[in-house]
Amino acid sequence: MIADNIRSVEERIQAACDRAGRSREDVTLICVTKTKPVEDLRQAYDAGQRFFGENRVQEIIEKYPQLPDDIQWHMIGHLQRNKVKYLMDRAVMIHSVDSAALAQTISKEAVKAGRVMDILLEVNAAGEESKFGLGYDQVLPLIREIAPLPGIHICGLMTVPPYTEDPETSRGYFQKLRKLSVDITSQSIDNVSMRILSMGMTGDFEVAIEEGATHIRVGTAIFGARNYDI
Numbered sequence: 001m002i003a004d005n006i007r008s009v010e011e012r013i014q015a016a017c018d019r020a021g022r023s024r025e026d027v028t029l030i031c032v033t034k035t036k037p038v039e040d041l042r043q044a045y046d047a048g049q050r051f052f053g054e055n056r057v058q059e060i061i062e063k064y065p066q067l068p069d070d071i072q073w074h075m076i077g078h079l080q081r082n083k084v085k086y087l088m089d090r091a092v093m094i095h096s097v098d099s100a101a102l103a104q105t106i107s108k109e110a111v112k113a114g115r116v117m118d119i120l121l122e123v124n125a126a127g128e129e130s131k132f133g134l135g136y137d138q139v140l141p142l143i144r145e146i147a148p149l150p151g152i153h154i155c156g157l158m159t160v161p162p163y164t165e166d167p168e169t170s171r172g173y174f175q176k177l178r179k180l181s182v183d184i185t186s187q188s189i190d191n192v193s194m195r196i197l198s199m200g201m202t203g204d205f206e207v208a209i210e211e212g213a214t215h216i217r218v219g220t221a222i223f224g225a226r227n228y229d230i
C-alpha cells in the first residue's frame with residue numbers, strides 16, 4: 001500500500017513539474033515519517049525513497065539505527081537546544097531554525113562534531129500564534145547575525161502555511177516565501193545560498209512545486225493518517 005501511495009505521489013509530482021516547466025530532479029520528496037513504525041519506513045525505503053523527515057529528535061534517535069545508513073534524515077520540527085547534539089551524526093539538514101540562540105547551539109555542536117550542518121530558516125507565513133517560525137521582516141536580520149557562525153551553512157527557507165482544505169489558499173504564502181528568498185539572494189551574503197525552498201505538504205505540494213519548492217515534505221499521502229494516541 002505504501003509503495004502504491006508513493007507511486008501516486010510520484011505521478012502527481014511529475015505532473016506538477018510538467019505544468020511548471022520544471023525538471024523532476026529539481027524537487028526532492030521528503031517522506032515525513034513521524035509517528036510511523038519502522039516497518040512503514042522500511043517499505044518506503046524498499047520503494048526507493050531515501051529522504052526521510054521527522055519532527056522529534058527522539059524518533060530519529062530510535063529509528064536511525066534500525067534502518068539502512070544511506071537514508072538522509074531531515075529534522076523538520078521545532079527543535080530544543082539541548083537536543084541539537086543528537087542530530088550531528090544523524091541528520092543532513094535542520095529545516096526549523098527560528099532564533100539566533102538555536103543557530104548558535106547548532107554552530108557549537110557542529111564545530112565540536114567536525115562537520116557543517118545545512119540549515120533552513122523557518123518562516124511563520126501567516127503569523128499564526130500557534131506556530132513557530134520567524135516573521136518575514138525578522139529573516140534577513142537573523143541571517144546577517146548568524147551567517148558568520150562556523151559549522152553552519154544557511155541554504156534556504158522553510159514554511160508551513162495555515163491548514164486548509166483548498167491548496168490554492170497556500171499559493172500566496174509560497175509566492176511570498178519565494179520572493180523573500182530572491183530578495184535575500186540579491187544581498188549576496190557570505191555563507192548564505194538560498195538554493196532550497198522547503199514548502200508543500202500532503203494538502204498542497206503540487207501548488208508548492210508550481211511556486212518553486214525544491215523540497216516537499218509529504219506524510220499522510222504516503223503513510224496514511226497519523227494516530228497520535230499510540
Ligand SMILES: *Cc1c(COP(=O)(O)O)cnc(C)c1O
Nearest residue numbers: 032055076201202217218219220
Ligand atoms: C507532519 C509534517 C509534514 C507532513 O504533513 P502531511 O500533511 O502529513 O503531509 C510536513 N512538514 C512538517 C513540518 C510536519 O510537521
